Amino acid sequence: MEYSQLFEKAADHYKKKIPFVLFSLPDEPSLKGAFQKENASYLAENFDEESFVLAPFNLNDVVFQILYKNCDVHEVTTNEIEQHPIDSVSFSENTTEKERYMNMVANAIKKINSEHVHKIVVSREKKLAVQNFNLTTLCTSLFSQYEDAFRYVWYHPDTGIWCGATPELLLQTNQRNFSTMALAGTQRIDDKMMIQWSVKEKLEQQWVTDAIIDCLENKTAVLKVSKTKTHIAGNLAHLKTDISGVLNTNKATLMQLAKALHPTPAICGTPRSVAMQFITQHENYNRSFYAGFLGPVGEMQRHSKLFVNLRCMAINDSEATLYAGGGITIDSNPEAEWDETHNKLQTIAKVLQPLL
Numbered sequence: 001m002e003y004s005q006l007f008e009k010a011a012d013h014y015k016k017k018i019p020f021v022l023f024s025l026p027d028e029p030s031l032k033g034a035f036q037k038e039n040a041s042y043l044a045e046n047f048d049e050e051s052f053v054l055a056p057f058n059l060n061d062v063v064f065q066i067l068y069k070n071c072d073v074h075e076v077t078t079n080e081i082e083q084h085p086i087d088s089v090s091f092s093e094n095t096t097e098k099e100r101y102m103n104m105v106a107n108a109i110k111k112i113n114s115e116h117v118h119k120i121v122v123s124r125e126k127k128l129a130v131q132n133f134n135l136t137t138l139c140t141s142l143f144s145q146y147e148d149a150f151r152y153v154w155y156h157p158d159t160g161i162w163c164g165a166t167p168e169l170l171l172q173t174n175q176r177n178f179s180t181m182a183l184a185g186t187q188r189i190d191d192k193m194m195i196q197w198s199v200k201e202k203l204e205q206q207w208v209t210d211a212i213i214d215c216l217e218n219k220t221a222v223l224k225v226s227k228t229k230t231h232i233a234g235n236l237a238h239l240k241t242d243i244s245g246v247l248n249t250n251k252a253t254l255m256q257l258a259k260a261l262h263p264t265p266a267i268c269g270t271p272r273s274v275a276m277q278f279i280t281q282h283e284n285y286n287r288s289f290y291a292g293f294l295g296p297v298g299e300m301q302r303h304s305k306l307f308v309n310l311r312c313m314a315i316n317d318s319e320a321t322l323y324a325g326g327g328i329t330i331d332s333n334p335e336a337e338w339d340e341t342h343n344k345l346q347t348i349a350k351v352l353q354p355l356l
């Protein structure tokens, strides 16, 4: 089977309202598709079976699962998909929304000042009208960009279409070995040689690293922390620390571990409870699957790659909803934070370009 046939199969499933997922792992020249044989909903109670899971930001909501045993599963090479980085997409922003967002950031800074909070991650959604919806075009556009990200197109009649190209790993396991990452700090890349990180950005990223280590310490037998590096994701650069080791498997299942790590300080904040409370009170929309996690899990939890659902959108025949946020700390500037979300929205807007 060729990749174009996989895209056609996906379009056919969408037309018939039957769940499927297409995905490609970072830097791997292959594309996998799992197409359910019939329309049914499976909610994940554990991550023990070969499947693809999609978890929302709020884990009180249901976690969806496409179980491979109920699917036709195909894997094709992506070598023939020509990579076409697309120039920036221009879309207008609403001034009232900008004011509202900057206000929310200012309130987050106030909260951080008054309650000794380190970091709160706030976000927004951006709706764009879709004039030329076509699932095959969407797949071609997504899989011809961002090879180094985790890319996916998911469809389920209960969730609609979600797709994205995320740079952030939540948790990867191979037998008892695991790895994860602490990602924070964002800069637009105008010149790769000029990337320099401020004390604020380094500190913010360190908090993310510390909080992840805290979560894992009593569940791991060995824990290794790498040096912090610059990580390129599309037109953005982030600071990244790799954290890896060996799991103490009798202390946690994969699902328990993922749920312990989520929501990480990269997408919620730290301390978690205060940040979560702020998000619930001040963000005026439902994050849904944005900033949740997703990915393939293997039989008996042996191999799994779960990613944080960033640089993503939900899309239907007439409208796309794009999502982006950023970490607020004591030194944040509301206008710069607004610009950061605009730059992050660009990543997924570029995928949408042929449909606008």
Ligand SMILES: C=C(O[C@@H]1C=C(C(=O)O)C=C[C@H]1O)C(=O)O
Pocket: 121, 123, 168, 183, 184, 185, 186, 238, 266, 267, 310, 311, 323, 324, 325, 326, 327, 328, 344
């Ligand atoms: C919240 C997002 O990104 C996260 C927040 C970052 C930041 O605050 O600098 C950087 C990378 C991600 O961990 C997003 O892309 O929507």
